[in-house]
Amino acid sequence: MGLNNSASVFLLTGFPGMEKAHQWISIPLFIVYLSIILGNGLLLFVIKDDHNLHEPMYYFLAMLAAADLGVTVITVPTVFGVFWLNHRKIIHETCFAQAYFIHTINLAESGILLAMAYDRFIAIRNPLRYSSILTNARVMKIGLGVLTRAGLIIMPPILRLHWFPYCQSQVLSHTFCLHQDIIRLACADITFNRLYPVVLIFGMFLLDFLIIILTYILIFKTVVGIASGEERSKALTTCASHIGCILVFYMTFAILAFLPRFAKHAPPLINISMSYVYLLFPPFVNPIIYSIKTKQIQNGIIRLFSLSNSRT
Template sequence: MWSNISSAPFLLTGFPALEEAHHWISIPFFAVYVCILLGNGTLLCLIKDDQSLHEPMYYFLAMLAGTDIVVTLTTMPTVMGVLWLNHREISHVGCFLQAYFIHSLSVVESGNLLAMAYDRFIAIRNPLRYASILTNTQVIKLGVGIFLRGFVSIMPVIMRLFSFSYCHSHVLSHAFCLHQEVMKLACADITFNRIYPVILVFLTVFLDSLIILFSYMLILKTVMGIASGEERAKALNTCISHVSCVLIFYVTVIGLSFIQRFGRNVPEVVHMVMSYVYFLFPPLMNPIIYSIKTKQIQCGLVRLFSKHRFGSKPHI
């Protein structure tokens, strides 16, 4: 069919041996897809419209919600295409770009969680200077730096994918493209593509998680020094949502990285489940956590829905 096997498109497997059940499997996937878009979209609208949420903490939360929406829009169309339409082919360019956005946005999300930890650190350790340290200009600079770090750092390994020949199997064991899966199909020396991501994960995701852990140790030390028990509880309560999102993100990322690097004897189904958890679970849970645990978000949601409810009634 293809005269040059290197130019043949990649084939996405979906769920091997469960092809007959793809339409049923698509139901929970589509439900999660819609929930992610609605949940994070609502957060973005709320933060944009509610003046009381125009603070650094919620600007970073808006960045987190926007990142989750983009990574979901990047991955889910091919997943639903396989499950609904049995559309398995994806071009090299399309596959590489999808992998680029997935991995770049993972680094962006890690950086964003680090920025949110910095926000909580300043708010609790140095509350009197909070407004002067985290100005709107500073937030913009941090945001630009976070996105630049994510999208620039992933570029070297993705650019190398374009130069490889692919003369082995073109079958990818997912319904979306990941760099680790694509590079295994290359008929070339992939030493750089094996080593660079390990170094990058250490310098970004792993290092970010260590800095976040250290910042919360300092935060906890400060909170324990507060005389009033009520004030201690109030200070810690502002961190619960962020800590929950941090745990969900880093546990899934580290778990997936560990399985991909060292789980050669792990069943393929575990690889697949961890991959889907990696890009679906954090975006699904982040808006839920902040809606449940953050009083300002709860009040903002009440005002938002009350505004639309009463605003839609005709005037008498």
């Protein structure tokens, strides 16, 4: 195996057989992308601008919004390059870099959701020590740890992509680069790259999810023991948004991970559409969930627009 020539290219694909409709398909996609950027950008701005939201819970939410913005910005150029300009060529190195960042951010999002569960656990189990346990320095360390874990874990299979010869078709299945799509084109022993994601799913995503479930079992046990019904309701309300984001993220991930295995004869259009759902649905829905379910975020948004109107 030798290092690929950096001039070598892959060809990105939109929706096969629907090329004449690409510009029409791009309209709802553009609306979704714009909504993701505006929604998560607004969340980040409100959290930064409103000192009432300078708490660990909202710092973790800011990390989640930043991750959602990141995966959106990384895929925008190639998605609309294909749909608007029919620019399908992408250099190998650029493709590998895009795949690395997409998968790193998705892994980081799992870690952020786990950190948010820990935050709710401390807030409900040890409310008097909440500020002393989750200091700003500790929150920053958790965030850096989550990002480092994701970046290092995804590196081995991505690095191997640089050394594979690609002597089969150069056509990828999407308008962006994914690891599982790239290895399909390699003319080499890809056993490691096939097995590694499976181990990763069970060793990281599933483990994160199980720890989150265990954390919420302990949280609910604590809530049940609270004497006041009003305080029980308040405690559960602070968890509602997070639970919604967990369900959205892990359900879409499970569908994408297991669809090819249980629907081998499904039309390619189904798999292509699901990849968009996996990448775009959580970033699109998360700001909506938090804006609807979290009163402090609602107040921050109202305060922001009130100040804007008063200045004009």
